[in-house]
Amino acid sequence: MKVVISGGGGFLGxxxxxxxxxxxxxxGPASEAREVTELVLFDTMAPPEAETTDPRVSTVxxxxxxxxxxxxxxxxxxxxxFHLAAVVxxxxxxxxxxxxxxxxxxxxxxxxxxxxxxxxxRLVYASxxxxxxxxxxxxVLDDTPITPETSYGAQKVxxxxxxxxxxxxxxxxxxxxxxPTIVVRPGKPNKAASGFAxxxxxxxxxxxxxxxxxxxxxxxxxxxxRTVIDCFIHMHELDxxxxxxxxxxxxxxxxxxxxxxxxxxHRVAADRRLGRIEFQxxxxxxxxxxxxxxxxxxxxxxxxxxxxxSNIEDVISAHIEDELS
Amino acid sequence: MKVVISGGGGFLGxxxxxxxxxxxxxxGPASEAREVTELVLFDTMAPPEAETTDPRVSTVxxxxxxxxxxxxxxxxxxxxxFHLAAVVxxxxxxxxxxxxxxxxxxxxxxxxxxxxxxxxxRLVYASxxxxxxxxxxxxVLDDTPITPETSYGAQKVxxxxxxxxxxxxxxxxxxxxxxPTIVVRPGKPNKAASGFAxxxxxxxxxxxxxxxxxxxxxxxxxxxxRTVIDCFIHMHELDxxxxxxxxxxxxxxxxxxxxxxxxxxHRVAADRRLGRIEFQxxxxxxxxxxxxxxxxxxxxxxxxxxxxxSNIEDVISAHIEDELS
Numbered sequence: 001m002k003v004v005i006s007g008g009g010g011f012l013g014x015x016x017x018x019x020x021x022x023x024x025x026x027x028g029p030a031s032e033a034r035e036v037t038e039l040v041l042f043d044t045m046a047p048p049e050a051e052t053t054d055p056r057v058s059t060v061x062x063x064x065x066x067x068x069x070x071x072x073x074x075x076x077x078x079x080x081x082f083h084l085a086a087v088v089x090x091x092x093x094x095x096x097x098x099x100x101x102x103x104x105x106x107x108x109x110x111x112x113x114x115x116x117x118x119x120x121x122r123l124v125y126a127s128x129x130x131x132x133x134x135x136x137x138x139x140v141l142d143d144t145p146i147t148p149e150t151s152y153g154a155q156k157v158x159x160x161x162x163x164x165x166x167x168x169x170x171x172x173x174x175x176x177x178x179x180p181t182i183v184v185r186p187g188k189p190n191k192a193a194s195g196f197a198x199x200x201x202x203x204x205x206x207x208x209x210x211x212x213x214x215x216x217x218x219x220x221x222x223x224x225x226r227t228v229i230d231c232f233i234h235m236h237e238l239d240x241x242x243x244x245x246x247x248x249x250x251x252x253x254x255x256x257x258x259x260x261x262x263x264x265x266h267r268v269a270a271d272r273r274l275g276r277i278e279f280q281x282x283x284x285x286x287x288x289x290x291x292x293x294x295x296x297x298x299x300x301x302x303x304x305x306x307x308x309x310s311n312i313e314d315v316i317s318a319h320i321e322d323e324l325s
Numbered sequence: 326m327k328v329v330i331s332g333g334g335g336f337l338g339x340x341x342x343x344x345x346x347x348x349x350x351x352x353g354p355a356s357e358a359r360e361v362t363e364l365v366l367f368d369t370m371a372p373p374e375a376e377t378t379d380p381r382v383s384t385v386x387x388x389x390x391x392x393x394x395x396x397x398x399x400x401x402x403x404x405x406x407f408h409l410a411a412v413v414x415x416x417x418x419x420x421x422x423x424x425x426x427x428x429x430x431x432x433x434x435x436x437x438x439x440x441x442x443x444x445x446x447r448l449v450y451a452s453x454x455x456x457x458x459x460x461x462x463x464x465v466l467d468d469t470p471i472t473p474e475t476s477y478g479a480q481k482v483x484x485x486x487x488x489x490x491x492x493x494x495x496x497x498x499x500x501x502x503x504x505p506t507i508v509v510r511p512g513k514p515n516k517a518a519s520g521f522a523x524x525x526x527x528x529x530x531x532x533x534x535x536x537x538x539x540x541x542x543x544x545x546x547x548x549x550x551r552t553v554i555d556c557f558i559h560m561h562e563l564d565x566x567x568x569x570x571x572x573x574x575x576x577x578x579x580x581x582x583x584x585x586x587x588x589x590x591h592r593v594a595a596d597r598r599l600g601r602i603e604f605q606x607x608x609x610x611x612x613x614x615x616x617x618x619x620x621x622x623x624x625x626x627x628x629x630x631x632x633x634x635s636n637i638e639d640v641i642s643a644h645i646e647d648e649l650s
Contacts, residue, residue: 143470145471147571169476245474
């Protein structure tokens with residue numbers, strides 16, 4: 001079977017690709033495991049060459065806003081699609097037109113290419129907690145109203161409704177997931193307001209000093225890279241009838257404070273020379289983070305067998321194992 | 326000030342136009358009443374000539390999916406927009422591409438033309454109870470989840486999220502309303518599953534026999550044409566800060582059974598020779614109607630001073646006064 005990952009050059013797309021190559025098979029529409037013979041990584045940036053030496057992998061560097069190119073990438077023979085490509089929150093806020101072009105029009109290009117396939121491809125869609133905004137409750141639940149207050153959030157939510165409608169019409173078999181903040185993201189610190197939640201673990205482990213811009217008791221709803229990749233695979237393999245008409249699902253992110261994270265880091269990495277961590281509140285970032293949900297819990301996801309994380313020690317250990325060894 | 330009504334050739338658009346011409350003024354961004362000097366009725370079909378003799382009125386017959394034309398209609402001088410144009414529920418279900426072209430792309434064309442204006446135009450958007458679907462509660466409330474199960478519903482909901490996002494960015498001042506079923510719609514019976522709710526009043530009053538395809542105890546959430554036009558004006562004049570970040574508002578539709586409607590009709594029109602009414606259940610239509618909310622109540626709309634109807638006698642009397650005299 002042929003699998004396409006949009007955003008296949010990004011952090012999660014690359015991890016997902018490695019996992020699919022390792023598993024070697026996915027269920028897909030046949031509902032029995034089939035060998036993955038072709039994996040296309042479609043992104044504006046290519047993944048590192050070392051990750052594309054597998055003969056099953058091909059990369060397409062190009063723009064999802066080009067319907068002709070998207071049609072070529074999907075072709076007539078794609079069985080499954082993972083749609084992760086997006087202009088992220090800050091980018092979509094800074095450039096309104098770019099955000100709608102990529103996150104809305106790009107998604108529609110992909111949905112249309114999927115609709116044009118002779119079969120009914122599975123399409124797993126990465127949505128976001130940015131679907132929630134304004135007076136968000138401490139714990140976001142399955143029935144928490146969808147009130148995005150960023151363009152990125154609006155675009156992700158619109159994508160969810162498109163996904164459900166295309167699925168209802170039988171044009172594709174869509175499955176969307178609202179991802180919590182992913183911790184630990186590897187790589188360099190970025191400008192995201194949530195960046196410190198990864199940085200507070202990643203930077204000290206790299207021997208780099210870290211300034212945390214929020215108070216130690218600030219809490220966030222997080223999910224580890226390993227667990228979110230498990231969720232992507234689980235969502236792909238699921239019997240879609242269990243999702244019902246609404247094809248978008250909240251994922252459960254566990255709650256952790258930055259103070260507890262630092263303590264756990266010192267326990268887990270007692271044998272390492274860690275960079276220093278200092279708390280120095282940036283009122284702007286503190287205000288943004290205070291507006292976010294402290295935890296997300298989806299009874300629906302739990303009933304459907306989706307995994308979640310439960311303690312920060314394991315998240316830190318997994319990061320050390322996956323990224324630092 | 327210049328006002329544009331998309332869908333200005335349709336039933337509600339024409340009523341709204343007559344009301345605006347009668348009032349002669351709207352508040353708009355100036356927040357004090359300003360004379361309406363130009364009223365543009367934009368639709369794929371022209372309103373009857375008799376309704377366009379007012380020197381303030383101009384009509385543009387054309388397609389909202391043409392961004393160039395929409396840009397011309399809005400021009401550089403529009404102060405307020407009422408966006409009613411849409412491919413209706415059955416049409417959007419029958420022609421998926423047409424529905425998205427008109428209801429999504431057309432709406433985006435209008436939002437973009439509004440954004441390009443030098444000022445911040447008010448834009449009142451007609452959304453729909455089609456935003457709710459699946460296991461809808463008997464009474465739809467402000468916090469009932471948004472779960473469209475038709476393409477029309479998905480498109481209307483997507484328009485709401487666009488409206489809120491464009492408003493948040495300050496590109497326009499959007500206000501959306503989810504309309505209940507409007508009763509009594511004048512004119513010929515149409516193919517809409519809800520058509521009987523108007524037909525059961527309109528046809529007998531016209532001396533025409535009527536077959537009602539649902540049981541007498543079947544109830545619907547309705548609003549009269551007079552009240553919905555009041556709501557459009559009220560929504561336009563409202564201080565948008567009172568709406569908050571989510572610019573879409575549920576309207577309260579009162580609940581009436583078809584049996585009670587028939588009894589009320591005989592009371593109100595005792596002096597008229599009425600066509601005969603027969604109940605003959607069409608299982609398909611009965612099933613559709615059974616899935617609709619029986620009533621909608623918006624505490625938010627009530628607090629904001631939006632009117633609603635309260636009894637079917639008044640609705641019938643108003644129809645006789647407005648359409649039959």
